[in-house]
Amino acid sequence: MAEIITPADEYYNQARLVWNRAINKYPEEIIYCTSIEDVQKAIVYSVKKKLEIRVRGGGHNYQGFSIGNDVAVIDISNLNSIKIDYEKSTFTVQNGIKLGQLYTFLSGIGFPFPGGACPTVCISGLALGGGWGYSSRKYGLTCDSLLELKMVNYEGELITANKCTNSDLFWACKGGGGGNFGVVVAMTFKLPLKVERVTKFEFDISNPSKYTQIEFLDVWQHFITNAVPEINMRGSISNSAANGININCRGLLYGTPGELYRLLEPFSKIKGFKLKYNYVSFLQAVLLLGSVYPQYQYFESYSGFVKQYYDYCTLQNLVELINQPRPRGSEEINLNLYGLGGKVSEVGKFDTAFYYRDSFYILLIETIFKNNCYKEINKDWIEYNIDDIYYITEGSYINFPYYPIKKYMYEYYGENKYRLEEVKHKYDPYNIFNFKQSIK
Structure with a gap:
């Protein structure tokens, strides 16, 4: 009850x-x-x-x-059952299950899964928005493993969607964002092949000069567009009250430490490069990657998709953005990079609602502040600096939403917005599931 x-x-x-x-x-x-x-x-x-x-x-x-x-x-956080069908190599979950719970169950019997990084994120919102993660370049976005879903519609009816039944709704739920068409209560995914070990890694470049930061961004953009799909990572240039300027990358390789050294050679040439790694089970790797997330944060952020190589001047402007004084009350400002490509780009931009398939990576700026006494000044900082990201990127990631964004339907969904509007009208004709940036 x-x-x-x-x-x-x-x-x-x-x-x-x-x-x-x-x-x-x-x-x-x-x-x-x-x-x-x-x-x-x-x-x-x-x-x-x-x-x-x-x-x-x-x-x-x-x-x-x-x-x-x-x-x-x-x-729906209490809806968290999971069932594996070994004959079909699939599993079905209720949509309140958290990634930490899902990883523990699947990895306990040897299976990886292309989910996100934070262990307290639920599978529902992640997959409905596409689903970036450290396994995305190898297995695709989380939604690319989705085979079927169950959704309760505006009339309280339970309906099924897959490639044969309500296929338009199924398409829309693979990147169209959560809470738009009804309440998705269960999903069935295909299982990847079992893996014994992966390499979780992290490298830091402490107190880098502006020149070194530019060098890092240049190495990053060429690395992420040419690397094998077995590796992915999130990069960050941070300006924090505690540690000053720092470069950090965390990632996952479906391979050995020996392969990792070879792959990261371009980064290893940057002054101050320090690498740590663990050759462990998939579960141990995702638990280590997820351990950096706090129970909660106060933050504001904005993202865009990168689909081009940046020249020196553009990289310099990005570095200047993160080297400016932090807004009052901010504990940390970050320039984050989330690797795409690999299997993500092998799916057509119209094949699912996730439009920006051909992007190199996601670029995001954020400020993390102490408490809500500093909320408005930090929101103003993001708004003031948006143009530095907006004019060099395309669109914005629906799972990193930003409320003041203009023409949000096109920014999140590109040309797929038109079909999403048709699906919305068909499955939620009275706009029952309506919020500030819902599909109208």
Whole structure:
């Protein structure tokens, strides 16, 4: 039976919190569902009461679109069962399962999976938005392994979508973002082949000069477009109150440490390069990669897709952006790079709702601040610096949403926006699943 939390409950102020604590919303009700039937009843109940609906799994939406003021939040975090079909080499999960739980289960019996990095992210939002991760270049985005889904629609009906049944909805849910068409409650994915060990690695370049930072970005852009698909990583140039300027890269190689040394040779020539690695099981690797994530943060960010090589002047401008003084209250500003290519680019941009298949990587700027006393000044910093990213990138990643973005439908979905609007009209004709940047 579902548990309903209201402002009168003692637990309410904790229940309404999401991972980005810069989001501070007050829903009318939070409905914790424990079964698919609970979800069905919650939708019918909310529509009858004329409450706007938000769908929440792990609460990791960067702009807090899984919650809102005076809304009904349908929380699916307690729907977390998993079942493997060994004959078909597939597994089915309920969509409240967190990545840490999923990895522990699958990797405990030898299987990797192309999910994200943070262990408290739910599979639902990750896969519906495409799903970047350290295995993306080898296996594709998370949504590329998706075979079927179950969704509760605006009438409380449970419907199935796959390549043969409701194929247009299935297409839309592979990169169209969460909470747009209904509440997706279960997904079936194909299993990759088992792996015994992978190499989790990390390298730092401490106190780099601006020249070294430019060199790093130049090496990165040529590396990520030419590397074998078995390797992927996230790079970062950080300006923090604790450590000053620092370059850090974390990644995963489906291979041995010996192969890693050869692959990272271009980076090893940069002054100050220091490499650490662990040759371990997939589970140990993802747990190590996920251990850097805090329980929550206060942050604001903006992203774009990179589809070109940058000249020296452009790289210099990016370095200047991150070397400027941090806004007041900011503990850290970052320029982050998320590797794409490999299997991601082998899928056509119209084959799924995820449009930016031919991108080299995702470029993101962010500021992480102390608390909400500094929220507005840090939001202003992002807005002030957006043009430095906007004019050299294309679009924006739906799983890294940014509310003030103009023409968000085109920025997130490119030419796929038109088909997504048709799917929205077909499966949610009364716009029941509606939020600030939902598909209209």
